[in-house]
Amino acid sequence: MVTVEAPVIGITVLYFIAIIVIGYYSRQRLKSATDYYVAGRQVGAVVNGLALESTYLSPASMLGLPAYVFIIGYPFWWAMAAIIAGMPIATLLTASALRKYAPTSFADYYADRYNDERLRWLVGIVTVIAAVLYITLSIVGMALFLLAVAKVPYIIGLIVGTVIVMLYVVWGGMIATSWNAAFQAALMTIAAVIAAIAIVSSLGGINGFYEAVAANNPKFWNTPSDPQPPHVFSGTWIAVIGWFFVWHYGFATMPYTVVRFFTTMDIKTARRSIFWCTLFAGIFYVALQVIGASSKLMIETGPMSGTGANAVEILKGYMAKYGVGGWPDYSMIAAVEALQNPWVLGILCAGGLAIAMSTAAGWVMVVNTLLTRDWGSMLLKSKFAQERPILLARIVSVVFLAVGFIVAINPPGLVLDLSGWAFVVIISALGPGLILGLWWKRATRAAMWTTAIIMTVLHLYAWLKAKLVLGHHAFFFLNDVLFGNKAALITPHQVWAIPVGFILFIVVSLITKPPQEEVVQKYCVELTQEV
Amino acid sequence: MPWPPKVFWVGVVLYYGFTALCWIAEATSGINHIVGAPFWYAAILGTFLIPLFMSVIYFYFPEKAEEARGGGA
Numbered sequence: 001m002v003t004v005e006a007p008v009i010g011i012t013v014l015y016f017i018a019i020i021v022i023g024y025y026s027r028q029r030l031k032s033a034t035d036y037y038v039a040g041r042q043v044g045a046v047v048n049g050l051a052l053e054s055t056y057l058s059p060a061s062m063l064g065l066p067a068y069v070f071i072i073g074y075p076f077w078w079a080m081a082a083i084i085a086g087m088p089i090a091t092l093l094t095a096s097a098l099r100k101y102a103p104t105s106f107a108d109y110y111a112d113r114y115n116d117e118r119l120r121w122l123v124g125i126v127t128v129i130a131a132v133l134y135i136t137l138s139i140v141g142m143a144l145f146l147l148a149v150a151k152v153p154y155i156i157g158l159i160v161g162t163v164i165v166m167l168y169v170v171w172g173g174m175i176a177t178s179w180n181a182a183f184q185a186a187l188m189t190i191a192a193v194i195a196a197i198a199i200v201s202s203l204g205g206i207n208g209f210y211e212a213v214a215a216n217n218p219k220f221w222n223t224p225s226d227p228q229p230p231h232v233f234s235g236t237w238i239a240v241i242g243w244f245f246v247w248h249y250g251f252a253t254m255p256y257t258v259v260r261f262f263t264t265m266d267i268k269t270a271r272r273s274i275f276w277c278t279l280f281a282g283i284f285y286v287a288l289q290v291i292g293a294s295s296k297l298m299i300e301t302g303p304m305s306g307t308g309a310n311a312v313e314i315l316k317g318y319m320a321k322y323g324v325g326g327w328p329d330y331s332m333i334a335a336v337e338a339l340q341n342p343w344v345l346g347i348l349c350a351g352g353l354a355i356a357m358s359t360a361a362g363w364v365m366v367v368n369t370l371l372t373r374d375w376g377s378m379l380l381k382s383k384f385a386q387e388r389p390i391l392l393a394r395i396v397s398v399v400f401l402a403v404g405f406i407v408a409i410n411p412p413g414l415v416l417d418l419s420g421w422a423f424v425v426i427i428s429a430l431g432p433g434l435i436l437g438l439w440w441k442r443a444t445r446a447a448m449w450t451t452a453i454i455m456t457v458l459h460l461y462a463w464l465k466a467k468l469v470l471g472h473h474a475f476f477f478l479n480d481v482l483f484g485n486k487a488a489l490i491t492p493h494q495v496w497a498i499p500v501g502f503i504l505f506i507v508v509s510l511i512t513k514p515p516q517e518e519v520v521q522k523y524c525v526e527l528t529q530e531v
Numbered sequence: 532m533p534w535p536p537k538v539f540w541v542g543v544v545l546y547y548g549f550t551a552l553c554w555i556a557e558a559t560s561g562i563n564h565i566v567g568a569p570f571w572y573a574a575i576l577g578t579f580l581i582p583l584f585m586s587v588i589y590f591y592f593p594e595k596a597e598e599a600r601g602g603g604a
Contacts, residue, residue, distance in 0.1 A: 074569055078550065081578040085546050088585035092539040096593070207567040221569060225558040237554070244550070268597075271590035278586040282579035289574045439533050528533035530600075531593065 004151045011346030012150050015187065015353060016164060019180045023168025026176035033389040036173030037104050037369045043178050043263040049276025051181035052087075054188060054355060055362035056250070056257050057281065058134065058419070059141030061288060062188065062352045066335055067315065067328030069292025072243070073230020074221045076292075079243035079492075080285050083250075087278045090252035091271050095261045096531035097438050099270035101523070103262055105369045106255040110430075113437045113523040114445040115516065120374040122452050126429055127255050127370060130422035131363040134256075135404035137419040138363070140325065140411050141356035147322055148333045149349040154324055155409065161353065162405045165360050169368075169401075170394045174263060177361045184354030189284040191351025195336050196287035198344055199294050209294060216297040232487065233474055239490040246495040250423060253431035256362040259369070267531075295335035302338025326413065360404070368396040417473065421463045424493050428501030429455035436505055438528055441520045447508035455501045462494050538592040542585035549581055 034040055043051070069076050103109055107123040110116075142161030146152040152160070168176040203209040213220050219230045229235040234243070251257050264270040299311040304318075311331075318330035336348045372393040376385030385392050407415060433448040462477035470479060476489040476496065483489065553572055556562045563569050 074563060074573070077569065077573045078554075078577070081550070081573060081582075084578050085582040085585065088542060088582055088589050089546075091586065091589040092535050092593070206570050210567045210570065221563050223554075223557045223563055226561070237558070240554070268590070268594060271593060275583075275586040275590055278582050282583055286574045286579050289578065290570075439535070441532055525533055528535075530596065531536065 005342035005345075007342040008150055008346040008349055011343075012146070012349050012353070015350035016160075018183065019168060019357070020164060022179050022183060023171045023176040026168075026172030026179055029175050030172055030390070033373070033393075034104065035175060036390045036393055037365075037373065038259070039174040039178050039263045041102065041263060042265060043260075043269075043273075044265065045269045045272035046276050047178055047182040048260055048264050048269065048273035049278075050183075050185035050280055051178045051358070051362075052251075052257055052260050052273060052277040053281040053284065054181045054185035054358035055260065056087075056254065056277075057083075057188075057284070057355060058359045059138055059352070059356035060419075061284075062192075062332055062348075062355045063141055063144065064326070064328035064331060065288055066292040066295035067331035069289065070217060070220070070296040070311065070331070071231055071328075072234045073217075073219060074293070075223055075230065075234040075240045076243060077289050078240060079247065080289055082244045082248040084278060084282050084285050086248040086251040087274055087281060089249070090257070091274045092531050094252045094258065094434060094438065095270050095274060096267050097527040098258060099261045099264055099267045100531070101527050105374050106259055106366055107370060107374050109437070109523070110433060110448065111374075113443075113519065114433070114448050115519050116445050116448075117379065119445075119448065120370075120379055122449065123430060124370045124375060126426065126452060126456055128367055130255075130419075130426050131367045131400065132403060132407075133415060133419045133422045134363045135360050135400055136407045136411060137416055138356045138360035139401075139404045139408040140416065142353055142360075143408065144322075144324055144329060145333070145349050145352035145356065147324065148318065148330060149345055149352070154322070158405055158408055161357065162401050165357050165364070166398055166401050169361050169364050169397045173368075173390070173393065174365050177358075177365050178260075178263060181358040181361065184358040185280055187347075187354045188351035189280050189287075191347040191354075192284050192287035192291065194344055194347055195339070196290040198339050198341065199298060199335075200290060202339070203294065203297075209290065212297055213293050216300065220293065220296075233490055233492065236490065239492070242490065242492045242495045245498070246424070246493045249431065249498065250427055253427050253434050254423070255366045255426065256359070258434075259366055260362075291332065291335055295331050298335040298338040299331070302334065303340060304334065304337070324411075325416065360401070364397045364400050367400055368393040371396045414467075417467065418463075420473065420493055421459065424495070424497050425456055425459045428459060428497040429453075431498070432502045432505035436502070436509075438524060440506075440509070441524055442509050442514060443505070443524075444509045444512045444515055446512040447505045450508045451501055451505040454504060455497060458500075459494060459497045462497070466494065536593070536596075538588055542588060546581055546585060550577065553577065 107120040110119040110123050143157035146157030147154045200209045203212045224237045296311040300309045315327040315330050319327040376382045429452045436443045466475045466477045467473040470486040474492045476491040479488045
């Protein structure tokens, strides 16, 4: 019989009750389809800022990130820094202009700016693929936290997590999603900060933490300029720069953050919400940097360790014990378990559930709006979609969560890995059309179609070739052809795809017919004036 | 051609400039080996304070400009 300490169960149950109550009461404020899709555009700066944080940062931050940090070493801290710095950059790059425009769905801007309703299909298809992958990853994340921390059987964890997200998304749509995501952001930030403070205190302060990490992992603080870099993935400055930029522009272009800019009261609130997001996410990520750096040490000296214990072997033991996900997914849980404090572990469990649930709900809201309003009502002219939009949106939400649940029952490793692909493909396929559509008059419809189709297909091929043929998705997919060495060039998450997407978009725009002046004036010039 | 406001470029230059300086200092002087130093410059400054400062100037100056024009958004 596995025993779980009372604080872990108590905090987890309290968390579930809180989000169910928030979801139930937000139902009373739901009066129209606009309330369901974009929370009636009444979300304030603090709530939206917190919701942005928990929605944008995926469960990977609370699962495998510590393992990435201790393996790739201190240079990975800069990738985490760039994720946070990408938040304010979005303020004036996309958030202000898009809030001024005040669309309802992620596809609205593309259809209007490029004067082509069929783009709702294209943007929708790319987004739906990414949504299924992310929702599955999030549901697996929820169940994994319940399994490894609260010792709830995996299938029960899947059911509990999925049903609760279903309840609050169905009840309150974007209103419930926003308030719950804000609560979840506060919780996951508090969880990470408490764990980080507990670790640093146990190691004797900041300097003690630095020295203890260096003693346990002598290459950890090295950079590519040192004789022994921490890992081949951080072995050159090109690789470090690659890691730095790979997630940097996601905040400005990812559907689940972009739609949150539509929910704010006004442009001023949209800008201020990014301040709150940066504040909380910055604190959260500093805490994760500390936990990641020290996780190897904590795991190797914790209750699971033995003489000469190795963190990777211990984490493989976790994976063998629980049978879900990969060994890095247990790094946060194992590092915090090493503290042997049930209160910290309980808060970590609630924080892990929070980050997973908020990401799942955020994606569900993106796709239910796209399928109900854009596809059902506007493109297919469905009477049901036009007359009962909230009911259809609720049905779509249940279907997507059910699909994620079914895939999550026995999740193929490739599906979980592909969520990383989905992140980059959205930025490279749809990002150029969004950013250049706002800031470059010459951006054309042909470029939008070409970039979205080519980058989606090319990036899928490149990712699969790197992963399945060369051995790791972080290898440049042409390494064998160009250099005769599969690991010659490290390009994390195919970071080349983002500049290639932008270059392709610019070239096609320059060789195709310029857009109509009045469309450009309305959706490019006027939106970007005085952002 | 639309062009982001000057304050956008101030934030961008500040952040990328700071990062580049840190990397140059690491490559040439090995500041990453000063006990505790990476926590202060990469975590506290690079991950928290400088992005936070950017987010402040990105709402403060546009709001100030709106007030000067005599209206809100």
